Amino acid sequence: MSPVLRLPPAARAVVAGDRRALARLISAVEDRDPAAVASLKALYARTGRARIIGITGPLGVGKSTLINRLIELLRARGLKVGVVAIDPSSPFSGGSVLGDRIRIEKAQGDDGVFLRSMASRGHAGGVASATREVCRLLDAFGMDIILVETVGSGQVDVEIRDIASTSIVVLVPHLGDEVQTLKAGLFEIAEVFCVNKSDLPGAETATRDLSELAALGTDRDGWRPTVVPVSAQAGTGVETLWAAVEAHETFLNADGRRDRGERRRLAEEVVGLVRERVGRELTGSMDRDRDMGSLLDRVAARAIDPHSAADRLYRELRRSG
Ligand SMILES: Nc1nc2c(ncn2[C@@H]2O[C@H](COP(=O)(O)OP(=O)(O)O)[C@@H](O)[C@H]2O)c(=O)[nH]1
Numbered sequence: 001m002s003p004v005l006r007l008p009p010a011a012r013a014v015v016a017g018d019r020r021a022l023a024r025l026i027s028a029v030e031d032r033d034p035a036a037v038a039s040l041k042a043l044y045a046r047t048g049r050a051r052i053i054g055i056t057g058p059l060g061v062g063k064s065t066l067i068n069r070l071i072e073l074l075r076a077r078g079l080k081v082g083v084v085a086i087d088p089s090s091p092f093s094g095g096s097v098l099g100d101r102i103r104i105e106k107a108q109g110d111d112g113v114f115l116r117s118m119a120s121r122g123h124a125g126g127v128a129s130a131t132r133e134v135c136r137l138l139d140a141f142g143m144d145i146i147l148v149e150t151v152g153s154g155q156v157d158v159e160i161r162d163i164a165s166t167s168i169v170v171l172v173p174h175l176g177d178e179v180q181t182l183k184a185g186l187f188e189i190a191e192v193f194c195v196n197k198s199d200l201p202g203a204e205t206a207t208r209d210l211s212e213l214a215a216l217g218t219d220r221d222g223w224r225p226t227v228v229p230v231s232a233q234a235g236t237g238v239e240t241l242w243a244a245v246e247a248h249e250t251f252l253n254a255d256g257r258r259d260r261g262e263r264r265r266l267a268e269e270v271v272g273l274v275r276e277r278v279g280r281e282l283t284g285s286m287d288r289d290r291d292m293g294s295l296l297d298r299v300a301a302r303a304i305d306p307h308s309a310a311d312r313l314y315r316e317l318r319r320s321g
């Protein structure tokens with residue numbers, strides 16, 4: 001059989017360019033459907049070609065507007081673009097935050113563009129691992145560039161940095177206090193800063209301040225963040241921004257940086273998958289197994305301490321494995 005025919009049917013359809021099959025497989029990946037894992041395994045050898053670019057920053061700074069512009073620019077250069085937008089969910093209701101959010105809808109009906117939004121919580125195994133695998137599917141589907149939009153706060157952004165090879169942090173003039181508190185964290189994430197809404201007053205000062213900070217700060221692996229003023233609405237600065245992304249991508253290609261980074265990320269991924277599985281098994285056995293239940297009862301009754309209970313559980317797991 002040819003290599004393509006050996007793929008599971010869902011994976012074969014994705015390789016053949018079937019968009020509905022891709023959408024279904026993405027949903028299955030998000031749900032941690034075991035059948036999807038078979039497809040992921042089979043498709044892995046066909047991935048690694050796409051460049052994954054993270055786009056992060058507070059709500060309302062214009063990330064989605066910028067992504068529409070980037071889609072235009074990349075399509076004009078003949079590149080196929082996948083977009084994964086991780087939706088902000090309200091921590092209180094679990095619902096989406098609405099408001100004047102821009103939809104990413106450039107080039108609807110264009111076969112060279114595939115848009116997907118994902119909830120920012122409720123994935124079995126976590127947002128980061130679901131995102132990584134969705135990016136792989138888009139890669140296997142044939143997308144050249146994959147843009148991942150996340151809302152700039154906390155854990156998810158830090159994790160997306162480990163999936164994207166270049167991360168753009170989007171800010172706007174006069175973010176003021178917010179930037180002050182975010183600053184240290186932002187420099188951890190950003191290879192490129194986009195000062196968006198530079199059609200508004202204060203953009204020059206903001207660009208200068210950030211550039212000074214970038215020049216003063218320590219570099220990461222020899223790279224200092226670039227700062228680019230942009231107006232996503234007017235469409236200015238977008239080419240310069242993309243040139244900065246490309247400069248970082250070129251930088252990664254030198255001295256084996258890209259390969260080293262990839263290896264580190266893969267090590268984390270493999271360990272993470274084992275951790276996830278062990279965690280699931282342990283939690284499952286706690287719920288099912290009467291012995292485990294009584295072990296917990298004894299911990300609760302102070303008859304055995306948590307460390308010793310963990311020792312026992314760990315021994316059990318190794319014996320059954
Ligand atoms: N003045 C101005 N407004 C912008 C610009 N880019 C986006 N916006 C507006 O900012 C609001 C939020 O944009 P959106 O792309 O949804 O932000 P996101 O939450 O970061 O994805 C919308 O009303 C946009 O029209 C810009 O360059 N200049």
Ligand SMILES: [Mg+2]
Nearest residue numbers: 063064101102
């Ligand atoms: Mg958005």
